[in-house]
Amino acid sequence: MKEILVRLASYNHWANQQLVAVMLKLNAEQVMQDLGGSFSSLFNTVCHLWYRESIWYQRLQLTEQPVDPTAAFSGTFAEACQAWLRQSLQLQEWVKQATEARLNHTIAFTPRKGEQVKLPVQDAVIDTCNHSTFHRGQLVHMLRQLGVNRIPATDYHRFKPKK
Numbered sequence: 001m002k003e004i005l006v007r008l009a010s011y012n013h014w015a016n017q018q019l020v021a022v023m024l025k026l027n028a029e030q031v032m033q034d035l036g037g038s039f040s041s042l043f044n045t046v047c048h049l050w051y052r053e054s055i056w057y058q059r060l061q062l063t064e065q066p067v068d069p070t071a072a073f074s075g076t077f078a079e080a081c082q083a084w085l086r087q088s089l090q091l092q093e094w095v096k097q098a099t100e101a102r103l104n105h106t107i108a109f110t111p112r113k114g115e116q117v118k119l120p121v122q123d124a125v126i127d128t129c130n131h132s133t134f135h136r137g138q139l140v141h142m143l144r145q146l147g148v149n150r151i152p153a154t155d156y157h158r159f160k161p162k163k
Contacts, residue, residue, distance in 0.1 A: 002095075002103055005125050009095040010161050012129040013088040015154040016049075019139050020081045022151055031077040035142045038135070042142055043077050049135050050084035056128040057091050059109050060121060066109075088132070095125055 023031065023042055031042045039045040047070045058066035069087075073080065095103075098121075108118045119127075136154060143151055152158075 001122060002098070002100055005095050005103060005122060006092075007161055008129045009092040009125060011156055011159045012132050013085070013092045014159050015136055016085055016088045016132065018152045018154050019136055019143075020085055022143060022148060023139070024078055024081060026146065026148075028077065030146050033146070035145050037138050037142060039138075042139060043080065045135055045139055045142070046077070046080050046084055047073065049132055050080060050087055052131055053084065053087045053091060053128055056124055057087060057094065059107055060091075060094060060124060062107065091125070091128065
């Protein structure tokens with residue numbers, strides 16, 4: 001199972017890099033434009049992805065009270081993208097270094113709604129990467145709305161893991 005999780009976390013980081021490379025070519029007005037969708041703009045969607053990957057990473061670190069890294073963020077879109085990429089790289093590195101025992105562990109946490117949740121670490125990694133895939137699809141749709149036609153395919157079969 002570890003090999004699969006390493007590939008998935010590595011793919012997640014790679015796919016994030018592919019879209020960030022395209023988005024960083026846009027101007028400030030484009031990244032802030034309300035395009036509808038779950039988080040309205042490219043900027044807000046990137047911040048959500050950064051937030052979500054960070055919260056799960058902190059839970060994997062057994063942090064009792066995860067901190068939202070975007071709550072006080074007032075930086076640029078490029079800075080948000082770089083923070084998101086650093087976060088997805090941290091997740092990738094954590095999975096690579098995790099022991100089988102750690103990956104088979106179950107974490108317990110209390111999300112905002114107050115009920116305690118128990119989740120296998122493996123499922124948390126899968127959920128994190130799957131959630132990011134969903135929102136990368138939204139980013140692609142937003143980019144197309146902005147007239148961007150040269151968007152790299154981020155399908156898993158295009159990912160070439162480094163050995």
